[in-house]
Amino acid sequence: MKRNLFLFLAGLFCWHYLWAENTPEWIRISTSETDLIYQTAPDGRLYQTYLGTKLLHESDLKHFSTERKAGSDGTVGYRHGEAYLTAGGGDFFEPALSITHSDGNMSTVLTFVSSEVKRIDDNATETLIHLKDEQYPLQVTLHYVAYNKENVIKTWTEIRHQEKKPVYLNQYASSVIYFESPKYFLNEFSGDWAKEMQMSSQELRPGIKILETKLGTRAAMYMYPFFELGLNQPVSENQGEVVLGTIAWTGNYRFTFEVDKVKNLRVISGISPYASRYELKPDETFTTPEFIFSRSDNGSGAASRGIQAWALNYQLKDGKGDRLTLLNNWENTGTRFDENILCGLMKESADLGVDMFLLDDGWFGNEYPRNNDKAGLGDWEAMKSKLPHGVPFLVEEAKKAGVKFGIWIEPEMVNPKSNLALKHPEWIIRYPNREPIYYRNQLVLDLSNPEVQDFVFGVVDKLLTENPDLAYFKWDCNSPITNAYSPYLKEKQEHLYVDYVRGLYNVLERIKAKYPHVPMMLCSGGGARCDYGALNYFTEFWASDNTDSIERLYIQWGFSKFFPMKAICAHVTSWNRKASVKFRVDVAMMCKMGFDIGLKGMSGDELTFCKQAVATYKELKPVILDGDFYRLVSPYEGNHTAVMSVDKLKSQSVLYTYNIHPRFSEDLYPIRLQGLDPDKQYRIEEINLMPGKESTYKENGQVYSGDYLMKVGLRLFTTEDLSSHIFLLTEKK
Numbered sequence: 070m071k072r073n074l075f076l077f078l079a080g081l082f083c084w085h086y087l088w089a090e091n092t093p094e095w096i097r098i099s100t101s102e103t104d105l106i107y108q109t110a111p112d113g114r115l116y117q118t119y120l121g122t123k124l125l126h127e128s129d130l131k132h133f134s135t136e137r138k139a140g141s142d143g144t145v146g147y148r149h150g151e152a153y154l155t156a157g158g159g160d161f162f163e164p165a166l167s168i169t170h171s172d173g174n175m176s177t178v179l180t181f182v183s184s185e186v187k188r189i190d191d192n193a194t195e196t197l198i199h200l201k202d203e204q205y206p207l208q209v210t211l212h213y214v215a216y217n218k219e220n221v222i223k224t225w226t227e228i229r230h231q232e233k234k235p236v237y238l239n240q241y242a243s244s245v246i247y248f249e250s251p252k253y254f255l256n257e258f259s260g261d262w263a264k265e266m267q268m269s270s271q272e273l274r275p276g277i278k279i280l281e282t283k284l285g286t287r288a289a290m291y292m293y294p295f296f297e298l299g300l301n302q303p304v305s306e307n308q309g310e311v312v313l314g315t316i317a318w319t320g321n322y323r324f325t326f327e328v329d330k331v332k333n334l335r336v337i338s339g340i341s342p343y344a345s346r347y348e349l350k351p352d353e354t355f356t357t358p359e360f361i362f363s364r365s366d367n368g369s370g371a372a373s374r375g376i377q378a379w380a381l382n383y384q385l386k387d388g389k390g391d392r393l394t395l396l397n398n399w400e401n402t403g404t405r406f407d408e409n410i411l412c413g414l415m416k417e418s419a420d421l422g423v424d425m426f427l428l429d430d431g432w433f434g435n436e437y438p439r440n441n442d443k444a445g446l447g448d449w450e451a452m453k454s455k456l457p458h459g460v461p462f463l464v465e466e467a468k469k470a471g472v473k474f475g476i477w478i479e480p481e482m483v484n485p486k487s488n489l490a491l492k493h494p495e496w497i498i499r500y501p502n503r504e505p506i507y508y509r510n511q512l513v514l515d516l517s518n519p520e521v522q523d524f525v526f527g528v529v530d531k532l533l534t535e536n537p538d539l540a541y542f543k544w545d546c547n548s549p550i551t552n553a554y555s556p557y558l559k560e561k562q563e564h565l566y567v568d569y570v571r572g573l574y575n576v577l578e579r580i581k582a583k584y585p586h587v588p589m590m591l592c593s594g595g596g597a598r599c600d601y602g603a604l605n606y607f608t609e610f611w612a613s614d615n616t617d618s619i620e621r622l623y624i625q626w627g628f629s630k631f632f633p634m635k636a637i638c639a640h641v642t643s644w645n646r647k648a649s650v651k652f653r654v655d656v657a658m659m660c661k662m663g664f665d666i667g668l669k670g671m672s673g674d675e676l677t678f679c680k681q682a683v684a685t686y687k688e689l690k691p692v693i694l695d696g697d698f699y700r701l702v703s704p705y706e707g708n709h710t711a712v713m714s715v716d717k718l719k720s721q722s723v724l725y726t727y728n729i730h731p732r733f734s735e736d737l738y739p740i741r742l743q744g745l746d747p748d749k750q751y752r753i754e755e756i757n758l759m760p761g762k763e764s765t766y767k768e769n770g771q772v773y774s775g776d777y778l779m780k781v782g783l784r785l786f787t788t789e790d791l792s793s794h795i796f797l798l799t800e801k802k
């Protein structure tokens with residue numbers, strides 16, 4: 070009896086000791102403005118008990134509880150939901166994780182094991198939370214990196230097991246987060262070719278709303294991997310609680326928004342499970358992509374600036390580096406060019422003052438020449454009939470002209486009319502027993518196959534080995550995966566969508582390791598591939614083939630929500646000639662500017678204007694590309710739009726105003742500026758004027774305090790159709 074009492078007390082002591090050791094009262098993941106709090110319930114499961122504005126007093130954390138409030142089945146309460154929601158664990162809504170264990174059992178219940186915190190740098194901390202299933206040898210680790218000053222949290226999950234046979238991952242999201250608010254509003258961004266980033270809003274009601282793609286490669290063509298959430302009120306630029314989220318995955322993703330029975334909103338983010346049940350062998354680790362989010366109490370502008378700063382500091386390739394201005398030839402010549410024409414364009418590039426000439430599609434293929442999009446993809450040899458002296462000659466000629474030389478490739482794809490398709494039919498994603506479905510006359514190479522990965526890496530490696538001065542790549546991807554069958558994966562077809570992206574990352578990793586300083590533009594038949602998974606390897610992305618400057622105001626507005634202006638490529642072209650060259654330049658100038666237009670078709674004044682604009686842009690790059698970006702007046706709300714960039718010292722700012730199609734007698738309101746120092750005085754000067762033109766604004770040359778500019782604002786909009794004005798604000802010392 071005594072012995073039993075002793076064992077009981079010893080057990081109690083050990084249990085208490087272990088509980089105290091391994092079960093912190095709460096796990097707090099904090100940025101400068103946000104707290105995300107997890108707590109373990111007495112049954113050992115881990116719950117999110119708070120996600121919101123950062124709390125001031127650590128002592129208040131004790132008020133949070135996993136306790137259940139009275140409800141029909143006891144699930145209404147303080148806790149929002151399990152940290153990583155599993156199928157079969159008693160929650161009847163959409164799970165983050167669903168596993169078929171090796172014995173066929175489809176339930177998983179995760180309990181807390183331990184947590185640890187790692188310092189990444191002075192600004193970022195990683196919290197790891199280890200969970201396990203008591204009935205199966207299955208471990209799940211949740212990772213959270215909190216970026217303090219950017220107010221961004223990045224989260225992903227690792228799944229591992231030691232069952233005797235493989236298990237099947239049916240759903241394997243990166244994360245689930247919960248919100249508790251009377252109402253929820255979602256902004257989503259849909260698209261198509263030349264219709265990128267079209268924003269639309271809706272209120273979320275009980276039930277599920279899914280944002281997803283099944284396109285594989287050209288993944289974001291119809292739906293972008295970004296969302297904005299307004300808590301209790303629609304998303305607004307400068308006020309209200311807002312969450313911006315995105316997933317770093319260059320393939321099929323899914324966001325699930327579910328308003329549950331107690332009106333909590335669950336947001337599950339991850340790879341789309343569509344046709345992708347993943348077999349996981351014992352001791353293999355499945356690592357999900359990263360879900361990145363920022364929440365703000367002051368509207369979407371502040372959350373955007375957080376994500377933009379995070380991208381520049383941590384994610385975008387060469388985020389802190391400079392960017393090259395360029396002249397591209399796609400809109401100008403298409404595939405109709407030869408050496409002479411290109412050499413002429415290089416000279417024009419130098420004359421315009423841009424840093425580089427970028428040669429687009431149509432430079433390769435011999436037996437199957439790439440003179441249109443029907444042939445040649447895959448045969449990455451310079452076309453002798455057009456370029457008898459090959460790429461090295463072009464690089465040299467550019468050097469002589471005084472500009473750098475960049476080149477277009479689309480190395481993941483193949484035209485059936487190509488040597489590559491004849492030589493390696495087994496490298497092509499294609500059903501073995503059906504007529505192929507083509508998209509732009511091409512097919513996708515099977516990047517789940519390591520041999521194909523070597524080939525794709527080799528395309529870049531060969532060009533750079535033969536041309537060490539090659540300065541830039543535009544990496545295009547024009548087709549979705551149209552015939553989802555991998556000859557390499559054989560009976561494991563369900564791995565294709567995931568293994569393709571992993572194969573792509575493997576190639577891009579090798580390129581980045583060997584050529585860390587070569588800038589690359591990510592392109593996908595316009596802007597259908599732009600996610601932070603890929604942008605770890607690319608310095609910028611092509612936002613849209615739609616370069617109509619009016620359309621671009623909407624497209625760039627949308628992209629600016631998630632990307633720094635440095636990453637968004639905007640070229641001046643001849644789309645929509647109703648807009649003046651000045652208007653077109655003024656629209657491109659807020660982003661990473663380039664030109665793709667026949668300069669010979671311009672008037673003398675237009676060309677002089679463009680040269681001056683390039684020079685001004687180069688001078689103002691530290692403000693335009695590295696400053697903080699503010700969206701002032703939305704094109705979605707009227708006939709005018711305005712945005713501005715402010716440098717880090719708040720001593721210079723560039724303000725852009727656009728009048729799209731104003732009405733004749735429309736009321737015009739002052740534009741209130743943002744991001745300035747209220748106590749500084751700023752001199753305002755209109756720049757980017759056509760030759761011989763002077764500013765007609767009475768504000769031109771005046772000095773205002775930042776306080777006045779932000780509280781009262783300036784009446785800079787006009788009723789002149791398709792007109793634009795750019796102003797430089799300089800601190801007056």
Ligand code: DGJ
Nearest residue numbers: 399429430593594595614
């Ligand atoms: C699609 C891109 O978006 C264009 O800029 C151009 O590079 C073409 N592909 C070339 O085929």
